[in-house]
Amino acid sequence: MSDQSKRGLSVKSGILPCAICGKPPSPKFAPFCSRRCADLDLGRWLKGTYVIPARPDDAEAEAPEPPPPEDE
Numbered sequence: 001m002s003d004q005s006k007r008g009l010s011v012k013s014g015i016l017p018c019a020i021c022g023k024p025p026s027p028k029f030a031p032f033c034s035r036r037c038a039d040l041d042l043g044r045w046l047k048g049t050y051v052i053p054a055r056p057d058d059a060e061a062e063a064p065e066p067p068p069p070e071d072e
Contacts, residue, residue: 020037
């Protein structure tokens with residue numbers, strides 16, 4: 001039995017547990033259960049622990065190289 005099942009929380013019920021500690025969310029700090037968990041999550045984003053992968057912009061990848069400097 002998973003931790004979510006033990007607490008009676010599931011995706012089916014529409015109530016997701018706190019992403020940090022798994023407790024039921026608080027309406028004041030949703031989707032987290034407390035300010036502490038919300039601050040921990042924010043800190044992880046700011047430190048770069050959480051990263052959204054990205055591809056280089058197509059325009060940048062296909063940009064032509066500048067011509068070589070002309071000799072005078």
